[in-house]
């Protein structure tokens with residue numbers, strides 16, 4: 170591998186609990202840089218990536234967010250779990266909107282299939298968890314990844330190569346697994362009905378998927394050899410990662426940089442820029458610790474101003490403040506070298522806003538720098554905040570110089586404490602609502618009340 174290969178692959182990842190605006194940034198970067206390929210690496214239709222272009226809002230759950238750029242080929246990588254029914258609906262919607270996917274969409278033969286009983290089990294498990302719910306999206310993600318780890322025959326290649334054998338295997342798993350049996354009983358489905366359902370599912374979606382299925386890993390390397398560029402798309406985010414997140418309140422895949430590598434087959438040596446996406450505040454949907462959460466009125470105000478309702482489940486998102494200790498953790502784990510911060514317009518509508526710059530924990534202070542952050546203790550941390558002036562408009566802002574003073578102070582503080590530059594600023598939901606900023610030579614820093 171030579172050094173030129175390394176320049177070809179960039180990555181977009183979420184830094185908190187998801188919904189940071191990854192879809193918007195991927196669409197923006199794809200349209201600006203003209204990536205040849207956009208490949209999605211992990212998760213399934215638990216993701217909801219929103220893009221607004223030419224007055225139209227699109228929400229993608231499985232299709233990579235670069236699809237609106239007609240010169241970009243999109244790939245669903247091997248790390249993704251695919252509900253083919255959802256994928257079919259997304260493709261139909263794209264066609265209705267006049268967006269061609271012919272020869273532009275490829276699906277890995279090594280991706281895995283979400284079966285109807287994975288969805289039943291996901292929902293039944295949540296009911297069984299009673300007061301310890303995870304708050305999953307109910308899309309079958311956990312059970313599908315669990316069956317993949319159990320090495321059941323779930324691969325896309327299994328389905329498209331021989332749908333009859335695929336159906337027989339799926340029926341066997343369904344009938345022999347006591348948990349699945351329980352789900353069928355609860356849904357008044359007998360064995361014959363389950364078998365018929367799995368047979369027709371396998372036949373229909375084997376035919377549907379076949380035209381798109383290839384070895385995407387080898388395609389990615391062919392593109393690199395041709396000198397083409399690739400943008401990798403992470404779903405979910407660092408704090409939801411099955412290893413590095415707030416386990417057990419996480420999703421079931423690696424939403425960090427490791428998941429990009431295993432979920433596409435690309436090598437770390439190919440990777441150039443890693444963009445970490447964040448919001449100027451924070452949100453979480455589902456259960457689990459969230460130390461900068463505002464549970465009262467202010468949380469409600471942020472939710473309303475930011476329209477924080479889930480793109481997949483429409484659930485109200487829990488809202489709070491940006492947390493630089495957690496952000497630094499995300500930068501470290503993922504090797505993030507560029508940050509993109511969305512929703513600065515939203516915090517500008519508040520009179521003032523907070524930024525978590527450290528935690529108190531027992532008799533210790535945990536800062537972004539002192540390497541004391543431990544994800545297992547996260548729920549017990551007490552945030553220490555710095556306050557910033559809000560009440561600004563970014564409507565006329567187009568570069569660093571035209572940003573309000575408090576925004577400059579805020580950005581400088583984030584950059585200083587995470588030791589990572591912010592290169593993109595989101596000022597609204599549309600593709601064009603992004604400002605690229607050049608690193609300022611002289612930094613305006615707030616005279617901090619809390620020294621950090």
Ligand code: GDP
Nearest residue numbers: 188189190191192218219511512595596597598
């Ligand atoms: P993703 O899952 O990371 O792609 O993010 P989502 O699409 O789930 O949620 C982000 C939401 O914020 C969407 O409704 C976007 O349209 C919206 N959004 C993204 N960036 C901005 C921004 O800079 N300002 C505002 N007001 N909305 C934004």
Ligand code: IMO
Nearest residue numbers: 187188215216217304305306404405420454455
């Ligand atoms: P994007 O890509 C926000 C959350 C769920 C739940 C937990 C486990 O749009 O940022 P799962 O269904 O994956 O088993 O649920 O993870 N979750 C997300 N939250 N954005 C997402 O994706 C999410 N995908 C899963 O709410 O707390």
Ligand code: MG
Nearest residue numbers: 188217218480
């Ligand atoms: Mg989302």
